[in-house]
Amino acid sequence: MFSKVNNNIEERIVKAILFILALTSVVALGLIGFFVFREGLPFMIDYGIGNFIFGREWAPLQQIYGIFPMIVGTVYVTILALIIGAPIGVAVAIFLSKIAPPKVARAIKPMIELLAGIPSVVYGLFGMIVIRALIRELSHGPLSDYLPANYQTGYSVLAGSIILAIMILPTIITLSADAINSVPSEYYEASVGLGASKWQSIYTVIVPAAKSGIVSSIILGMGRALGETMAIIMVAGNTVAIPELGWKGIFSPVRTLTGNVALEMGYAGPEHRQALFATGIILFIFIIILNSVTLAVVKKKED
Amino acid sequence: MSKVKRNQWIAFGLLSLATAFTIVILLAILFYVMSQGLEMISWEFLTENPRNMGAEGGIYPAILGTIYLVGMTLLIATPIGVGTAIYLNEYTREGPFKRTIRFTTEALAGIPSIVFGLFGFVFFVILLEPYTGGWSILSGSLTGVIMILPVIIRASEEALRNVPNALREGSLALGTTRWYTIKKTVLPVAFPGILSSIILSIGRVVGETAAFLLTLGGSLLLPRTIFDGSRTLSLHLYMVAMETGNMDMALGTGAVLIILVLIINFTAGFLFKRLVKRFS
Amino acid sequence: MDKQINKTKIAVNQLSFFYGEKQALHEISIDIPEREVFALIGPSGCGKSTFLRTLNRLNDLIHKTKVIGTIEIDGQDIYNSDIDVVQLRTAVGMVFQKPNPFPSSIFDNVAYGPRAHGIKDKKELNKIVEKSLRQAALWDEVKDRLNEPGTSLSGGQQQRLCIARVMAVEPGIILMDEPTSALDPLATTKIEDLINELRKNYTIVIVTHNMEQAARVSDKTAFFLDGEVVEVGPTDELFTNPEKQETEDYITGKFG
Numbered sequence: 001m002f003s004k005v006n007n008n009i010e011e012r013i014v015k016a017i018l019f020i021l022a023l024t025s026v027v028a029l030g031l032i033g034f035f036v037f038r039e040g041l042p043f044m045i046d047y048g049i050g051n052f053i054f055g056r057e058w059a060p061l062q063q064i065y066g067i068f069p070m071i072v073g074t075v076y077v078t079i080l081a082l083i084i085g086a087p088i089g090v091a092v093a094i095f096l097s098k099i100a101p102p103k104v105a106r107a108i109k110p111m112i113e114l115l116a117g118i119p120s121v122v123y124g125l126f127g128m129i130v131i132r133a134l135i136r137e138l139s140h141g142p143l144s145d146y147l148p149a150n151y152q153t154g155y156s157v158l159a160g161s162i163i164l165a166i167m168i169l170p171t172i173i174t175l176s177a178d179a180i181n182s183v184p185s186e187y188y189e190a191s192v193g194l195g196a197s198k199w200q201s202i203y204t205v206i207v208p209a210a211k212s213g214i215v216s217s218i219i220l221g222m223g224r225a226l227g228e229t230m231a232i233i234m235v236a237g238n239t240v241a242i243p244e245l246g247w248k249g250i251f252s253p254v255r256t257l258t259g260n261v262a263l264e265m266g267y268a269g270p271e272h273r274q275a276l277f278a279t280g281i282i283l284f285i286f287i288i289i290l291n292s293v294t295l296a297v298v299k300k301k302e303d
Numbered sequence: 304m305s306k307v308k309r310n311q312w313i314a315f316g317l318l319s320l321a322t323a324f325t326i327v328i329l330l331a332i333l334f335y336v337m338s339q340g341l342e343m344i345s346w347e348f349l350t351e352n353p354r355n356m357g358a359e360g361g362i363y364p365a366i367l368g369t370i371y372l373v374g375m376t377l378l379i380a381t382p383i384g385v386g387t388a389i390y391l392n393e394y395t396r397e398g399p400f401k402r403t404i405r406f407t408t409e410a411l412a413g414i415p416s417i418v419f420g421l422f423g424f425v426f427f428v429i430l431l432e433p434y435t436g437g438w439s440i441l442s443g444s445l446t447g448v449i450m451i452l453p454v455i456i457r458a459s460e461e462a463l464r465n466v467p468n469a470l471r472e473g474s475l476a477l478g479t480t481r482w483y484t485i486k487k488t489v490l491p492v493a494f495p496g497i498l499s500s501i502i503l504s505i506g507r508v509v510g511e512t513a514a515f516l517l518t519l520g521g522s523l524l525l526p527r528t529i530f531d532g533s534r535t536l537s538l539h540l541y542m543v544a545m546e547t548g549n550m551d552m553a554l555g556t557g558a559v560l561i562i563l564v565l566i567i568n569f570t571a572g573f574l575f576k577r578l579v580k581r582f583s
Numbered sequence: 584m585d586k587q588i589n590k591t592k593i594a595v596n597q598l599s600f601f602y603g604e605k606q607a608l609h610e611i612s613i614d615i616p617e618r619e620v621f622a623l624i625g626p627s628g629c630g631k632s633t634f635l636r637t638l639n640r641l642n643d644l645i646h647k648t649k650v651i652g653t654i655e656i657d658g659q660d661i662y663n664s665d666i667d668v669v670q671l672r673t674a675v676g677m678v679f680q681k682p683n684p685f686p687s688s689i690f691d692n693v694a695y696g697p698r699a700h701g702i703k704d705k706k707e708l709n710k711i712v713e714k715s716l717r718q719a720a721l722w723d724e725v726k727d728r729l730n731e732p733g734t735s736l737s738g739g740q741q742q743r744l745c746i747a748r749v750m751a752v753e754p755g756i757i758l759m760d761e762p763t764s765a766l767d768p769l770a771t772t773k774i775e776d777l778i779n780e781l782r783k784n785y786t787i788v789i790v791t792h793n794m795e796q797a798a799r800v801s802d803k804t805a806f807f808l809d810g811e812v813v814e815v816g817p818t819d820e821l822f823t824n825p826e827k828q829e830t831e832d833y834i835t836g837k838f839g
């Protein structure tokens with residue numbers, strides 16, 4: 001009476017199809033890793049990993065492929081972007097989750113989402129026209145006596161960092177706010193109940209409790225900054241050169257790893273192309289390191 | 304005023320300032336691009352072909368390219384993404400397979416888009432050229448699919464998780480198969496959530512440039528089939544700004560992009576609100 | 584009560600049930616006769632729902648559960664590997680503690696099962712829906728608004744809709760897990776009247792925490808405690824003259 005009948009066949013077929021669909025993303029990730037490494041790794045080994053990473057000259061026409069300036073450029077721009085963006089992002093997160101009246105917070109949230117949704121080329125365009133011009137006012141104006149001519153165009157580390165700082169704000173704000181909101185409100189109430197001021201309670205109870213979430217939001221923002229391509233190409237000048245040490249460096253034009261790939265892929269010959277894939281591998285490794293750090297932070301919290 | 308009070312006053316002042324600053328930046332970007340760009344927008348701008356590498360004329364091919372690319376990408380990514388989410392949430396239990404997929408989606412979400420571009424370039428544009436037409440809408444879409452899969456999978460899974468278990472049990476207890484239960488009860492209830500994830504991923508495709516720079520080819524001609532090269536609005540904006548230096552044209556394109564993004568965010572937000580209402 | 588002996592519909596033999604490591608049922612043996620109302624009583628957490636859900640294998644949906652022993656329905660072991668759970672659940676309907684109508688119209692709620700089993704003909708569906716709603720004593724209240732959402736009904740109506748939904752697939756057995764615990768007294772009375780009506784054609788197993796309800800509607804009662812059956816017997820005997828001390832303590836309200 002309840003014995004198995006053939007309508008189970010449909011069920012099995014559906015399940016098999018869904019299983020295959022679920023495998024797609026695994027296969028895609030595997031293919032991405034495989035092809036990027038297959039294109040880039042042999043070249044990197046032939047050329048010498050040390051020469052490639054620490055070489056200071058990039059001249060594809062002469063078969064010279066050193067990406068050290070791009071690594072420096074990437075790190076420089078990313079760190080400066082974090083120095084500008086992280087404090088602002090965390091501040092906004094605290095404001096929205098603990099200080100602003102709920103109505104205000106609800107009104108601001110969609111704006112943050114909108115900020116996240118604006119295409120990076122629009123940021124790039126705004127940076128190219130407005131921010132670059134403002135920086136140029138400075139570097140070509142009062143500071144022109146101190147800066148070399150190619151540091152006076154406005155296309156610079158600083159322009160890139162400012163744009164990236166704006167672009168990573170939504171990530172840092174949203175995730176930090178989540179971390180802060182997930183701190184049990186009893187902690188806060190207990191602290192206020194003991195006579196601490198609102199701010200003291202936020203500063204000494206809430207923020208430390210949300211620390212790992214805030215740190216991982218900043219690391220995720222860093223990942224976004226590291227991987228950003230278009231906006232940075234549009235404002236950073238893209239010269240392959242290591243910026244001067246000291247304050248002048250922030251007015252120097254730079255090229256990032258991502259920028260290097262995007263700018264040259266279109267017309268690269270075979271070996272040059274492999275060098276660009278190798279650049280992609282370095283970028284990959286940066287991201288993997290960052291993700292491991294995030295994982296470590298999250299894990300530490302769970303323990 | 305006591306020291307404690309004063310400190311609090313200063314701290315709150317700074318936090319408010321940071322928030323105000325963030326909003327001002329957002330409004331400045333919107334206002335600048337819109338006020339400059341809207342002047343450019345006219346019927347001709349939207350419906351004519353570009354002239355002189357895009358320095359003059361309209362942006363019609365880029366609009367069409369965007370529509371084709373978004374359409375193709377969603378057409379392929381939706382069944383894969385939603386199917387994956389269904390498999391994960393309805394057919395498997397916590398275990399190695401689920402963990403693998405979760406790791407994969409997280410890893411995919413963290414890969415910089417230029418790396419997707421590199422992959423799309425060797426794999427779809429070069430290796431599979433006989434099937435994809437090389438630089439083409441198809442190559443771009445397939446690359447885009449991989450980029451938005453994590454978004455669709457995660458959000459659909461969330462939507463499915465929110466479907467009350469009582470409905471599944473109610474349906475299965477009537478002697479229906481799992482798939483019937485999913486088709487007739489689970490998916491309809493999860494639909495608004497899934498739809499809003501799909502709409503958000505439209506935003507991702509519309510806003511993406513780096514990956515398409517290496518896979519679409521940037522042709523200014525009107526695409527006729529998915530095997531033709533093309534460019535999206537974002538790509539067009541980039542190429543016009545960097546190659547022709549005509550900032551007005553770039554700003555006009557930027558304004559169109561912002562309007563698109565506003566529409567997308569508004570629609571997704573609206574759906575999300577409906578979803579929340581349904582479960583409260 | 585005259586003792587007309589009905590033949591056994593469900594035979595449970597040495598049934599143990601585990602949620603992971605945790606054993607929720609201990610070697611339960613009960614015979615449930617055909618066309619009678621069989622009540623399960625006992626303090627909350629004693630395994631009544633777990634037991635009920637083994638009868639239509641709904642517990643299969645829960646991760647890492649294990650069943651030992653046998654349950655035979657009409658002589659067939661339902662945990663045998665060649666059993667089709669879909670067929671089983673067609674024959675063993677279930678009404679849940681909290682009404683769970685689907686988010687669709689009243690009509691579609693009732694037609695859900697028949698459609699799943701391949702009935703497409705509109706006329707036939709109309710007939711089934713009307714018949715089921717009448718059986719569930721809901722027809723007169725909803726016949727003019729069959730296209731309204733099932734969720735727009737009151738709690739008691741929703742529960743009767745869920746009963747109609749079960750009737751529509753014509754099961755021989757209906758499992759009810761505290762079907763009135765979320766309802767007001769008036770709605771409860773209606774459901775109890777309905778159960779009295781249904782006993783003519785169906786075998787009903789009902790979990791209830793309400794002893795008066797068990798006394799009012801059931802022919803036989805089993806008293807559960809900590810995953811074991813302490814006592815089974817005709818309802819009036821169990822309530823008036825329990826054999827075990829625990830049973831007496833429970834029905835006199837000493838614990839639970």
Ligand SMILES: Nc1ncnc2c1ncn2[C@@H]1O[C@H](COP(=O)(O)OP(=O)(O)O)[C@@H](O)[C@H]1O
Pocket residue numbers: 602605607625626627628629630631632633634645
């Ligand atoms: N899904 C589950 N996973 C683990 N333990 C469960 C689950 N459902 C019920 N239990 C446990 O099994 C025991 C019996 O529960 P249940 O059958 O719901 O009791 P009752 O219906 O009599 O109140 C309880 O101790 C309960 O905590």
Ligand SMILES: [Mg+2]
Pocket residue numbers: 631632633
């Ligand atoms: Mg129960």
